Amino acid sequence: MHDTELELNERALKAVDKKASFGEDVDISRYKGEEQGIERINKADRKKLLDVGVQEENRSGSYLQFDNSVVEELQLQKGIEMMSIQKAMEKYDWLKDYWWKAVEVDQDKFTAYAQLHKPAGYFIRALPNSESKFPVQACLYIKSDGIVQSVHNVIIAEENSKLDVITGCAAGEKTKDALHIGISEFFVKKNATVSFTMIHSWGESVVVRPRSGTMIEENGTFLSNYINMRKSKSIQMYPTSYCVGRNSIARYNTILVAKEGSKADIGSRTILRGEGSKTEMISRAISTGGEAYLRGDIQGEAPEVKGHIECRGLMLKDKGFICSIPELKASFKDSDLSHEAAIGKIADEEIFYLMSKGLSEEDATAVIVRGFLNVEIKGLPSLLDKEIKRTIETSLRSVL
DSSP states (O other), X not given: OXXXXXXXXXXXXXXXXXXXXXXXXXXXXXXXXXXXXXXXXXXXXXXXXXXXXXXXXXXXXXXXXXXXXXXXXXXXXXXXXXXXXXXXXHHXXXXXXXXXXXXXXTSSHHHHHHHHTOOBOEEEEEOTTOBOSSOEEEXXXXXXXXXXXEEEEEEEEOTTOEEEEEEEEEEOTTOOSEEEEEEEEXXXXXXXXXXXXXXXXXXXXXXXXXXXXXXXXXXXXXXXXXXXXXXXXXXXXXXXXXXXXXXXXXXXXXXXXXXXXXXXXXXXXXXXXXXXXXXXXXXXXXXXXOEEEEEEEEEEOSTTOEEXXXXXXXXXXXXXXXXXXEEEEEOSTTOEXXXXXXXXXXXXXHHHHHHHXXXXXXXXXXXXXXXXXXXXXXXXXXXXXXXXXXXXXXHHHHHO
């Protein structure tokens, strides 16, 4: 049974002033939420889209949203559905059964806003036994100034399917102040696999508040890859996976650069409820003067569960900070949960060694940073792995 629209609205109304558990508070009333007129995509927009992985080739589907308007929705492969969430709600009455099931509508003021203001967003579904030949892409782009961009996305991988999704998020050159609220609900069915790669390039003009949850059934696998190497005004996100099926798996990989003036409160949480379920959380953070909180939370609520948190930070300037906050909770004696964290600087001897090989100090630093950010992401198709590495390599130029 699903909650009625009236019941959801009542719950949301009670949470309109509810602050998020983490991160700085945001006054939503400062922003306007009405529909914005969309200009044509110019060269600057196209470059921004390319930087976050948006392209016309090698895609199984495509969704593009400017502000709160759907610009493009293309379904390019049989067995993979891709459309706006409004169109999907009209087409499938059963979609209501998934609405606000992986994320609580009254979690905080941002989820409440999304329910009460009829957001746009996308729907992606891999049919049973299907496999995306290429990644499905979705882009959320803010072009106007002073607005709230609100989205609610639902991604479903049916039994025995495999789905690869790459999402790029960015803001235009004229955007001086805006708020992005993104609700994403993932449902990974029995023996299905979903890899979800999110590349953020919002810049210093946008406050970002994603809220996402994932339900993973028996032998299902969810891979989440988050990359943010641009200056960000304020980001707070704490996606949660629920491994409800036996031998289900959730993996999170995070690459974050906190530049001076940026504030990032990034985390991932897994609730291990299926017997033998597993999770792994790996994060790499660099501060060049910005503030970064890295959170990790594993809760073992079933027998024979395993989980590990690995957090490494690198300080390149005396300004700013990196704060690592791992949490573990086990409820059964055969649980295997662990964490490790380290924050430090580039060792002088490493720089000197590379300089002795003919590199300049700047090039030596780049080599070390590149190696630090080289996280091996398990289970990715080669095409997507190459795109992620290209994005990191391109972004490094703005870091050093």
